[in-house]
Amino acid sequence: MSTCILRAPVSKGFSLQFATTFAKTTSCYGKLGSTAAPQPQVCIVGGGPAGFYTAQHLLKSHKGVQVDVFEKLPVPFGLVRFGVAPDHPEVKNVINTFTQTARQDRCGFYGNVTVGSDVTVEELKQAYHAVILSYGAEGSRSLGIPGEDLSGVHSAKDFVGWYNGVPGNKDLKPDLSAEMAVILGQGNVALDVARILLSPLELLKKTDITAGSLEAIAGSRVRRVLIVGRRGPLQVACTIKELREMINLPGTQPALDPRDFQGLREAVQDIPRPRKRLTELLMKAALEKAAGKEAEREWSLRFLRSPTHILPSPDRSRAAGIRLAVTRLEGSGEHARAVLTGEVEEVECGLIVSSIGYQSLPIDPTVPFDPRQAIIPNRMGRVQQAPGLYCSGWVKRGPTGVIATTMNDSFDTARSVLDDMESGQLDTSTPRAGSCAMHALLKQRGVTPVSFAGWEKIDAVETARGREVGKPREKLVDVRDMLKVASL
């Protein structure tokens, strides 16, 4: 999968000149009188948790700062809306905090604006004193094995995007016709995918899962899910809450191999409590016989397997199986490494979901990007060799961690910006035009930003439609629908 993004080139020379001229000749600076306290203009690129937490901290700590959040989609909240599983509504409570932030006078939201094509980072730097990149990870790591591009193979990012209503994933049409589905990776996202594939419909239909995916899942013939990892039970990346959820999932049973856990009881005695409890729960699930009748649906964790080929159907039109190399561990604990043994095995399946990590992409040729780590090189959120440019969230430190991790990280970046304002490293003495210039530029380019009030109209429609069908919301999945509602 290519990491190159194609964006329409923007005529930079004209636009910079336009923005500067426009700003000087209009009332953009009107409110910023010379006797007024400094009103630094800060722009944040990306309206997900990182963007909002960074905005929150800036607004709270500096009583004059104006923060504008730019977001590619008409709707805010990023992975809180599009990544968190539909059956985890409590995790989405942070949206209430973000809403409070967005409703503040000194915070502006500009949805439906793609930075990198509708407006360049250079243009943002002209209009704002500081630009903070918080646009997350819109790509995914590729397996790098033959057959990866066959129909029936999806990244977890796309599969999750499909059931969560990411407009770009609405036509995914995953093949749910075979009994066996294989998920590669054993983190919490892998468990989310397994759980959504196997959850009873009665539970799913009360969530904010999209109508389209719910319908597809209703007709799904998937009954067994194999969750594959390269290393062993002691290295599994998921955490105990999510594992417990799988074990307790109604209508399903775990099919773990007790042999995977031989000798582990002694090995876990002295390890830290989190890993110990997780392993003990796994062992219990593997060794206890399920009471009562056998469940219709089954999931299992297969350890020490690394995918080498995705095998096509006889007519080569789609994936029909996967070849897994058997590994063994060298070393132990968190740093154990998987080493090939030479043995292989094959599993027949209809759906393969690769859950091995999201990946950030470069946004704009003028922004430094480290392709090896797929992050923006930075120190404490200050982009290297780019004064006035900062970053927070996954694009800063890599695509792992939960919302609380990103919160901390965003506060750190905000502190760097505030420190730089105070020390003069960031010169806020001359006023900048901020959103005033942006409005003009976007209008000139035929881009209509969606304000937070516009999002609240979309929110109201989604909630009302959801109420009709017993769901918290019925998400709009088409950008055109979102824009239509926002402009009402």
Add this chain to the structure above:
Amino acid sequence: MTAAITQRCLLLSQSLLLRSRSMISKQTPLRTLRGQRHTACGFSRAFSSSTGALRSEDKVTVHFINRDGEKITTEGKIGDSLLDVVVDKNLDIDGFGACEGTLACSTCHLIFDENIFKQLDPITDEEMDMLDLAYGLTETSRLGCQICLSKSMNGMTVSVPEGVADVRQAADMGLTPS
């Protein structure tokens, strides 16, 4: 007379709460309605707020030691959770209670004194699952949203731990090239 009945009702509802909590912990977590805070003290709190004006015997003093070492002294209603106190009194603790008391994060992680810790209600699996992921975990750590104020906590001191980072991040966090 009314005070004694109120007290007994509070105790009864708390013990009912304990029993129902252990049942609830085996099911999927309780869902939050939009904008409503949901903590383990929900039942007794709702009850106490319906008994009219509060007297001083319904309140306890709690000291919070913030991350910067600053001591914040405040009062909380008996039956409220420590998350309720932080939110109601608008205490300046960055990022506290992100999931609004639904056991979906560890940002309300607090450290207690040994003697108070020993008297707290037993920890459920669900709380421990989230607590295990908290940064700076200690032997006397609990999640504030699950701890309900009682008379015996009057004057106690709780500390806010250093970072709220959740350990559900891979070892490559913070990989910034030097």
